[in-house]
Amino acid sequence: MPTELEELVGFIANPSQQIRLVAIENLVPFSTSQPEVFKADKFVPIKNLKLLVKDHPQISEHVITILINLSADQEVLENLATDEKFLDTILGFVVLPNEPNANLLSMLLANLAKWDAFQSILARKQAPPKELGSDDLVMNQLMDLFVKGAEGTYNKDADYDHLSYLFADLTKHAELRQYFVRKQDYDGVIPITKLKVFTEHKSHVRRKGVASTIKNVAFDVPSHPAFLDEDDINILPYVLLPIIGNEEFDEEETMAMLPDLQLLPPDKERDSDTAIIQTHLETLLLLTTTRQARDLMRTVQVYPVVRETHKKVADEGVREACERLANMLMRDEEDTATQAPIETIAGDGDDDDDDDDDKVVEV
Template structure:
């Protein structure tokens, strides 16, 4: 005999809208604490919730909340992510500027991106969306929602911030990295460049997701020349957008400032460093990835990346960040194999003296940690 809660779950599919609404409103909390309630009868409640996403906005919001919470379960995640028809429903709704639950859909899509099958969104075609995107590619459409929709500019009831986490997961795949580094035919823009301006956005969700996307993209070593290039037509000019967040209001000697990238010179006295240490660490790891090639190392030395890392090391009292600085400095300041670089050695000694550190304190021996960050594996979970 079914329990009262199981009977309430059954009411989700009731033909009376008021009964559906009461059931949905009262079940949201249990979607997090008792997911087994929704796995009965071979996931029949999940199939009902998929339908309710298209119901009255209040019911749809509760249905989305439940699916966001329930997608933490692997079986349910696969059921949602593998469903082409359901994915199309979500795409149609999130690209509608009048959709009241667009942010909830963004959260659900961010969770679905954890599923391996969701990678098909990179090449998924659908009709273009007037006033949102002229592209017929689903991922391009989501990118355009994210860029155009910041701070309610596209949809007054949504900011699309959680799509940043979706991009981070997509960029974990080879196909995703190729997408983000390939100029798109519909607008002749390299997708990753659309995200760069958000490295100093007010939303920590955007900053975090964009930071991890940039880091993941840099695992594609063949794309490094494009990512480092400052050519307006062919390059992504990644460096200033990685370095700006880790800079504060510190003053640098004229000889260092004059060689920095133009965007990093003469920063205002109230310039604030990124407050989230994990985001700073992600940017440091991105820079470390860009040192994989000789071209990358030489470019960073040329534009005085070292002094910026030196100041970050001095002013951020966080062990992980300082270790990240150590690893990067170890690569930047050592001479190339078979070469002697006295200038770099002298600069290193001077910086150590200024910082009060003993030789070896910054030049650590810890190996580069290239594993996934915890945030890459998080499922967005919300409670009623």
């Protein structure tokens, strides 16, 4: 005999819209506490929920919330991320300028990206709304949504901040990294340059996702010259600014820094999230892969920024990242086995000369 919860799950397929609404509202808490009930009868409840994404916005709001919660389960995640018709539905809705649940759909997409096969989104196409001004490539549409969402100029109900988490997960894959560093035909812009301007955005979600995306794309070493070229991607100022506070540098150091770093206001604050600071430091560490990049960073005085960050941020992860980066910048290039001592940011007495020091784990 079915339990009350099982009966409630059955009501989500009821012909009455009011009954469906009441059932869905009451089921939201169970999507985290008892997810197994939604997998009954060979995932019939999940099948019904996927259909209800098209229901009245009040219903679909709760439906999407439930699917976001349930996607933490690997079986449900696979079921959702491999359903092409379902993906067509949510991708078609998320780009609409009047979609009230666009932010929730962005969160769901970010979760679906955790399924490796979801990277096939790179080849997916759909007709864009004329208001978006994009082409038919879904990735370009999502990128344009993210940019316009920052100013609230596209959809009054959405900021699309969680798309940054989608980008971060997608860029774990080499093919997607290539997308982010390749100029797009429809607007002549390199996608990563659309993201870099948000490293100091007011939204914590947006800053965190963008930082992780930039770091993951930086694993593509052949793109490093473009990353560092002021006339190309020019990533350095956007990665350095979030880790700089209101400290004062001596005149010689300041004058050699990048122009964007020379005239900062006295109330300049570094990012409040130490995890984001660490991510940017790890991006810089990745960019030290080539001698050319290390020499450039020395010339524009990246080391003093790292030195002061190490002094001011009392976080073990940040301090360790600072030490690794400083060692890369200060080492003797004529004898790469020898690293110059850096008393100003020495560690806390821990001798860590592990061979993994120069490695960074992807987000």
